Amino acid sequence: MLYWVLKVLFLGPxxxxxxxxxxxxxxxxxxxxxxILASNHVSVVDSLFLPLMLKRRVTFLAKSDYFTGKGLKGFVLRTFMNGIGQLSIDRSGGKASEASLDTGVQVLRSGGVLGIYPEGTRSPTGKLYRGRTGVARMVLEAKAAVVPVAMFDTDKAMPIGTVIPKVRRVGIVIGEPLDFSRFEGMEGDRFVLRSITDEIMVEIAKLSGQEYVDVYASTLRQAAAAKAA
Structure with a gap:
């Protein structure tokens, strides 16, 4: 109910x-x-514009930090994230990451639309980085169609490190659905998962026009953090 109130009466307009x-x-x-809406990720507000501009309800998997804050600020943020259809996931790895993927599969098996950023995190440079194969596993397990998406200029509206959005016109390009049914039953094959993920990233790059870098964005972030320490 809160999702539709925000979308139709407040945030959407x-x-x-x-x-x-x-x-x-x-x-x-x-x-x-x-x-599965597989999108590039250049700003935190990507998760606002994409679901609020589409007719179908979109569920995003969001890091658990957004749901565990203390006090009034934590309550407001948690309520807002729930209200715009985001689900808390643990990205610490191992069994926690497996459980997060299972949450996404449940959304899909119920016939829903799942928004996901295959890069796993926001691009630190504006380029498109290597995709994580979790998206491919969910595609095969839930037998879901994949729709590539490109977000434009959301990084100008909300650059990394800013708190208040700047008024900038933003854009969304939705590509044609991708069919991976030829790989049905092969979700345990890591080479197949990599192949599917790479194909998805190629399509996102075509839509967005971003330069593709075959490195995980998180690796780049970790290297930058280590250098700054």
């Missing part, structure tokens, strides 16, 4: 009137059935 987002390829989003 505000975003449309203030940021005047444009959307191309809306017809490529299947009207029914399990769908």
């Amino acid at each position: 505000y975003l449309r009137s203030t940021f005047r987002p444009w959307v191309s390829g809306m017809e490529n989003l299947p009207a029914t059935g399990p769908v």
Whole structure:
């Protein structure tokens, strides 16, 4: 209920009137059935504009930090994240990461739309980085269609490190669905998972025009943090 209140009465109208987002390829989003929206990730507000501009409800998997804050600020953030359809996941690795993927599969098996950033984190440079294979596993386990998405200029509206968004026009391009049914039953093959993930990243790069770098964005972040320490 809160999701639709925010989308229809408050956040949706505000975003449309203030940021005047444009959307191309809306017809490529299947009207029914399990769908993974695989998007590039250049700003924290990607998770606002994408679900609030589409007709179908979109569920994103968000890091657990957003749901565990203390006091009034933590309560407000937690309520807001739940309200815009985000689910808490633990990205610490091992069994926690497996449980997070299972949460995504459950959304898809119920016929829902799952938003995911295959890079695993925001791009630190604006380039497109290597995708994590969790997206491929969910594709095969849930037998879901994959729709590549490119976000434009959200990094200008909310650059990394800023708190208050700047008024900038943003855009969304929705690509044609990708079919990986030829790999059905092969979710245990890591070479297949890598192949699917790479194909998804190629399509995102085509839509976004970003330079592709075959390195994990998290590796780049860790290297930068170590250098600064």
